[in-house]
Amino acid sequence: MKSFSRLLPLCTLLTLPLAAAELPARVPELAQGEISALAADPVIVSAVTAQNDRGATLADVTAADKVWLATPGTADFMKLVIDSPAGEHLRTWRKSRPYVSEIIVMDRLGANVAITEKTSDYWQGDEPKFSASFKDAGLVFIDRMKFDDSTQTYSVQVSVPVRDPAGTLIGVLCCGLDLEHL
Numbered sequence: 001m002k003s004f005s006r007l008l009p010l011c012t013l014l015t016l017p018l019a020a021a022e023l024p025a026r027v028p029e030l031a032q033g034e035i036s037a038l039a040a041d042p043v044i045v046s047a048v049t050a051q052n053d054r055g056a057t058l059a060d061v062t063a064a065d066k067v068w069l070a071t072p073g074t075a076d077f078m079k080l081v082i083d084s085p086a087g088e089h090l091r092t093w094r095k096s097r098p099y100v101s102e103i104i105v106m107d108r109l110g111a112n113v114a115i116t117e118k119t120s121d122y123w124q125g126d127e128p129k130f131s132a133s134f135k136d137a138g139l140v141f142i143d144r145m146k147f148d149d150s151t152q153t154y155s156v157q158v159s160v161p162v163r164d165p166a167g168t169l170i171g172v173l174c175c176g177l178d179l180e181h182l
Helices: 002-010 026-039 042-053 058-070 076-082 085-095 128-134
Strands: 100-106 112-115 145-148 153-163 169-178
Touching: 026 153, 026 169, 042 085, 042 100, 042 112, 042 153, 042 169, 076 112, 085 100, 085 112, 100 128, 100 153, 128 153, 128 169
Parallel strands: none
Antiparallel strands: 100 112, 100 169, 145 153, 153 169
């Protein structure tokens, strides 16, 4: 896989679809197992619930996204999402899983709730990692293999629903899985 990663940048395609038969069997297993369990963790559910309860509108989220995109480095308002108790929980969980390149937890609008490191943008609501899981009644979504600029890895994004204790869909948790380490 390391040779693959060294040669792939020479290709002109940055996104290569993986047929279901080519997807490592471990990816759907992780989606249904460890990743879904993380999405059900009380720390994650509480963080998503708290952010949803703040009542932000889509206009609020897109305005915050513009500021996020225009801000170089990692500003204090970004650190609130990264260094939150839920963000710390994600990083602790990831330490024993070298195949996880990043984790993003999103609220009902697709805004970042907790992240393992700075993301390229704040609002994920216009991206398949959110919309394919949230808008499709909380289905598990496994995206195509692609080069992830924020983590500098070739990965597959796996999105799973975050549900409250009553089973209501309240957000999405997305894990980037580094293909070199699967």
